[in-house]
Amino acid sequence: YQDIDEAMYDLISALAGRTRTDEDGKINLFAVGDDDQNIYGFKGASVGFIRRFEADYQAKPVYLIENYRSTANIIAVANTLISPAAERMKAIHPIRINKGRSKNPPGGDWQKLDVVSQGRVQILPAGNTEITQAMAIMTELERLSGCAPEWDWAKCAVIAREWKWLNPVRCYCEWRGIPVQFAKEDSFYFWHLRETQALLDWLTENKKQLVDTAQLNEFVSTQTDTPGRAMLREAIVEYALETEGSELPTEHFKDWLAEWGREARRKQTGLLLVSAHRAKGLEFDHVAVLDGNWKPDRNENADAVRRLYYVAMTRARQTLTLARLDKGNSLLDRLPDTPALLRRPSSAIAIPEARLDRQYEQPGLKEINIGYAGRHKPTQPVHKQIARLTHGSPLTLQAENGAWYLLDEQGQRVGKMASAFAPPLGMQCIEAHVSAIIVWRKKDDADAKYGETKCEQWEVVVPEMVFSKLS
Numbered sequence: 001y002q003d004i005d006e007a008m009y010d011l012i013s014a015l016a017g018r019t020r021t022d023e024d025g026k027i028n029l030f031a032v033g034d035d036d037q038n039i040y041g042f043k044g045a046s047v048g049f050i051r052r053f054e055a056d057y058q059a060k061p062v063y064l065i066e067n068y069r070s071t072a073n074i075i076a077v078a079n080t081l082i083s084p085a086a087e088r089m090k091a092i093h094p095i096r097i098n099k100g101r102s103k104n105p106p107g108g109d110w111q112k113l114d115v116v117s118q119g120r121v122q123i124l125p126a127g128n129t130e131i132t133q134a135m136a137i138m139t140e141l142e143r144l145s146g147c148a149p150e151w152d153w154a155k156c157a158v159i160a161r162e163w164k165w166l167n168p169v170r171c172y173c174e175w176r177g178i179p180v181q182f183a184k185e186d187s188f189y190f191w192h193l194r195e196t197q198a199l200l201d202w203l204t205e206n207k208k209q210l211v212d213t214a215q216l217n218e219f220v221s222t223q224t225d226t227p228g229r230a231m232l233r234e235a236i237v238e239y240a241l242e243t244e245g246s247e248l249p250t251e252h253f254k255d256w257l258a259e260w261g262r263e264a265r266r267k268q269t270g271l272l273l274v275s276a277h278r279a280k281g282l283e284f285d286h287v288a289v290l291d292g293n294w295k296p297d298r299n300e301n302a303d304a305v306r307r308l309y310y311v312a313m314t315r316a317r318q319t320l321t322l323a324r325l326d327k328g329n330s331l332l333d334r335l336p337d338t339p340a341l342l343r344r345p346s347s348a349i350a351i352p353e354a355r356l357d358r359q360y361e362q363p364g365l366k367e368i369n370i371g372y373a374g375r376h377k378p379t380q381p382v383h384k385q386i387a388r389l390t391h392g393s394p395l396t397l398q399a400e401n402g403a404w405y406l407l408d409e410q411g412q413r414v415g416k417m418a419s420a421f422a423p424p425l426g427m428q429c430i431e432a433h434v435s436a437i438i439v440w441r442k443k444d445d446a447d448a449k450y451g452e453t454k455c456e457q458w459e460v461v462v463p464e465m466v467f468s469k470l471s
Helices: 006-016 048-057 072-082 130-145 163-176 194-205 213-220 227-243 250-264 302-313 381-387
Strands: 121-125 156-160 180-182 271-275 284-289 316-324 341-343 359-361 396-400 403-407 413-416 427-441 457-469
Touching: 006 048, 072 121, 072 302, 072 316, 121 130, 130 156, 130 163, 130 284, 130 316, 156 163, 163 180, 163 271, 163 359, 194 213, 194 227, 194 250, 194 427, 213 227, 227 250, 284 302, 302 316, 381 413, 381 457, 396 427, 413 457
Parallel strands: 121 316, 121 341, 156 271, 156 284, 180 271, 284 316
Antiparallel strands: 359 457, 396 403, 403 413, 427 457
16 A cells, blocks of 8 residues: 555545445445555655545554564664654554564574574675675675575575666676576566467467377477476476366466466576565565665655665565675664674675676567568568577677667578667677577567568567677
8 A cells, every 4th residue: 555646546535435425335445555665756656645544544553563574683674774764654563573483593594504694684895886796795695505505596686776786796697607587577578489489389280179288298398498498398387287287178278378477477587686666575585785876866855765775675584685885875874783783894805807897688679679570571581590590599789870780690680679779888799699589470560660561470589688898
C-alpha cells in the first residue's frame, strides 16, 4: 500500500465505496504497507495514503514487526539506519527477528563461519573510484565464498543506486569467471528464442495432438548446445515433475511453457547486479550495497534516499556488506557503532585491472532493428548467414552513414541497430558476439516500425558488446 499514488487511491476508494452513505454498498478493505519502504515518491506514491487509511476506513492498525528473513545483526543495523527518518509510523515498533529464530546467534551461521566479520554487518572501505569499489567488494565476496563450501553465486546480489556503478562489477566477474547477470528484464525474450520456436515448429509440423516429456527431450537433444537449449531442458524437467511424464494435449504444454518463460525472467542464474529500486521485493543470502550518489535528487528529500538504502540493506538474509568510498557516505558515517556493526579498516586495494574499465552492453529489443532481415526476400543471402550463427559467434559493430550494422566473421551484414541505439559516450566497441537468435514473424507487427517486410518470418541477431574508452 505504500506504493500507491493519488489515482490508485481514488480507484481503491471507489471500489470500496468509501463515500457511500449506505453501509450495504461498502466493502471490507484490508491493506498492507510499510512506510519505511516508500521509494516511489518520484512516481507520485505517498505514505500519506497509509497515514490516512485508519481515518478513511475506520481501520484498526496491526503492526507486523517480525522479520523472518535477516539475521538479528542485519535487522539491528537496518533499524538504526532508518530510525532518523521523520514521521515514521513504526517509530515505537522496531522490527525484530521472529520468535522462532530469537535464540539464534545474532550473526546467524556466519558468526562461526567467518572469523573476520563474525556475522556482523560490514562497512568496507572501497577506495575512490567505481573500479576500486568493484575490486574491494568483489574481493570481499570471493573471500566470503571461501568460508562456505556450499556458496552459491545465484543467491547473491550487488545493489547500487544507479546502473552505472555496477558496470565494473560485471567486468570483474567476466575476468574472474564468476557467473553474473544484470537484472534488466527488457532484454529477455524466451518465447522468441530460436530454440523455443524450433520446438514449437516441430510440434506443429508433426501435427502432435499429444506429447510427453520423453518426446520433448528427444527433440531438444538434437539441438545445438546453447543457453536457450539449456533453458528448454530445464523447463522440460519441471514439466515432467508436474505431469509425472504423462502424455497430455500439446496445447496444454504450450500454455505451460509460455507461463514458465514469464517466470524464468525472474530466475537468478548468477551474481545479480541490480538497482535498489529493482531489488525491492527480492531477497538474497548475501548482499553488497555499492556506494555512489546516495544523496537526494532535486525532487527528493533526505528521507527518500534513506528509505531506498534501507530497502537495499533489508534484501540480505545472511551477510550484508556496505561499501564506502573515500569521500564519505553520510548515511553510513552517521551510523552509531554497535556490536552488530564492523567498520573494516582501510587497506591497500589491488591495482585495478585495465579490463575493469570496460562496459558490457546487451541491448534490448527497442535498440535492435528487428525488421532488418525481414526486409530481405527469403532467397537473399542474409537469411543463410544468420542461420549459420549461434550463441557466441563473433560479430563486428560497424558504422555506416549514421547507422550501426552487425557483421559476421566474413564481414557480411547480419543485423542492424535501431535509431535508439548509441554506443556509450567516449567508448568504442572492442568485442561483440551473438547473445541470442530470436525469431520474429510478420504478424508480430514489425511493419509498423521498421517498414514493409518481405518474409512471413525471419531471425534477428541479438548481440552482446564490450566497449572500452577511446585511446
